[in-house]
Amino acid sequence: MRTIIGDSTCPKCRNNGRDKSGNHLILFSDGSKYCNRCHYSEGKKENMVTSCEVQKEYGFITDIKEVNELPSGIMEDRKIRAEIVEKFNVKLEYDPTNGSVVKHYYPITKNGVTTAYKVRELPKTFASIGDAKGKTDLFGQSVTPKGGKKLLIVGGELDCLAAYQMLITKYPNFPPSVVSLPKGENITAVKDNIDFVNSFQEVLIYTDMDTVGRTTADSIAKLIGVKAKVVSTSEKDASDMLVAGKSAEFINAFFNAEGRKPEGIVAGKDISIERLKKATQHGFKTQYTALNNMIGGLRKGELTTLTAGSGIGKSTLSREIGYYLRAVHGLTIGHIALEEKIEKTINGYIAIDNNIPLNKLMEYPTLLNDLQWENSYNKLIATGWNGFDHFGSMPVEDMMDKMRYLAYGEGCDFIILDHLSLVFSGQDSDNERKMIDLAMTQLAAFAVESGVGLLVVVHLSRKPGKTSFNEGGQISLTDLRGSAALEQLSFNV
Incomplete structure (x- = not known):
């Protein structure tokens, strides 16, 4: 040795x-x-x-002083010229037996001063020498003047060198401003140097074209705002574009970068007249002509609130409507009745089908013979009807879990919730208004998302000095108990 x-x-x-x-x-x-x-x-x-x-x-080579004395040079395998490598103060280490590059040393700077080097041992093993902890500049920031028209942020050091070379080759009299993320596709360095980034009129983001890279690009664009644009190419990154000989495509993508559009934002021109002329889904008629005339029937994808004074018959009305949707329209129904046993709910449908008062049927089941019981059961309950065998309150997330199963698991067309306030009763909270806000927001969004029609029973507030609703007192939307969200998020009340 x-x-x-x-x-x-x-x-x-x-x-x-x-x-x-x-x-x-x-x-x-x-x-x-x-x-x-x-x-x-x-x-x-x-x-x-x-x-x-x-x-x-x-x-x-254990400290940056030794790295500083290493040479720069051509990166032949990545087609990057020596003057580009030298401009960004990148150092190279060679194998003296064949002259090939074995390591890259990318400077890590803090306020423009090199405090460390990121070491890349080819092909792709990384380490560091020096002080790389804490806030650092973006790679290339120390050699890029602050301010200007366009700043290009790429995903890695090789991409920075490649992008700069493609741009300066095309426009030699206009040195571009190009930097890269110094710690992988992580936006921390952008946050740490936001003043530098915002000093440019436009910020173009060109991170990798894979899922991680595109997510990073979107995160940076959100941070920067309206001046941000995202560059997209056929190859994974700038380095691959250079190696593939696609500089012209990159230049075109650079100047045609698209501004970020948050998900859901749509330009008017993207909505066709044919889409606007598409007829609204018809409403399913109820057995109540006056109600049909007012709201045009009950539509899937909408939240309808049923309300009245205590003891007036809200639960009875919800069963009557559920029965009609099931028996006449043949729709699949989910019925969550939290203040009665599931047997009573089902008996309510069968009683309506046979035109018998529910309390009479439950007291005297023999009012119907076996064939009548069987016919009504098979017609209404055996298929196309789903209930919830539970009494009392439950967490909102559990309620939504049941709703989603009824919609997606059982294919319900309409779901009845009787009643909303009971969802929260008995829970450890003194802010019913806030809980109803949360529940109504989730219910309304769920109706639109799933396309299921929701019928939600709610109570009215008792206000001193006002005629009781049980005695014919006039009802207004502000009387809904708990939250303004009840009137704001309901399609019909």
Whole structure:
């Protein structure tokens, strides 16, 4: 095994004005010599020392001062010219046996001062030398003047070099402003240097074209706002575009970058007249002519609120409507009745089908013979009807879980919730208004999302000095108990 026996002046470093201390050239016991700064070497080929061997076996290049003395040069495999590498102060380490690049050293700067290097051992092993902790500049920020028309933010250091080269080659008199994220596709450095980023009129974002990269681009665009635009290309990134010889496509994509449009925002021109002329879904008529005339029937995808004074018959009305939708229209119904047993709810449908008062049927089941029971049960309940065997309150998230199952699991066309206030009764909260706000927001969104029609029973507030609703008091929307969301989010009341 060879050993180090001393050091001497490196002729190559000395010719380039370095190695003033005269100790860059490492002398080995087998007669070989090697400079870990410029990679000059002497000796027989079989005894040549590689930079990787020196660093591994002898621990050289352990601080940024040594990295600073490494040369820049061409990155032949990525088609990046030497002057581009040098502009961004990127250092290269070579294998002296064949002259190939084995490592890249990308400067990490803080307020323009190099405090560390990100080390890339080819093909793709990363490490760092120096102080890379805490807030750092964007890669390339230290050589990019603040302010200007366009700033291009790319995903990595090689992409930064490649993008700069493609732009400066096309427009040699207009040096572009290009930086990259220094710690992978993480937007922290953008946040830390937001003043620098916002000093430009436009900010173009060109992170990788995969899912992670596009998500990062969207996050940066959200942070920057309306001046942000997103660049898209056929290859994964700028480096691949350069290698593939697609500089012209990249330049075109650069100047035709699209402004970020938040999900759901639609330009008027994108809505066709044919779409506007599409007829509104018809409403399903109820057995109540006056109600049909007022609201045009009950529509799927809408939330309808049923309300009245206590004991007036809200639950009875909800069962009557549920029965009609099931029996006449043949729709699939979900019925969540929280203040009665499921047997009563089902008996209510069967009683209506046979025109018998519910309380009479429950007291005297023999009012119907076995065939009548069987016919009504098979017609209304055996298929196309789903209930909830539960009494009392439950968390909103549990309620929504039941709703989603009824919609997507059982294919319900309409779901009846009787009643909303009971969902929260018994829960550890003194803010019923806030809880109803939350529930109504989720219910309204669910109706639109799922296309299911919702019928929600709610109570009225009792106000001192006002005629009781049970005695014919006039009802207004402000009398709905709990929250203004009841009137604001209901399609019909």
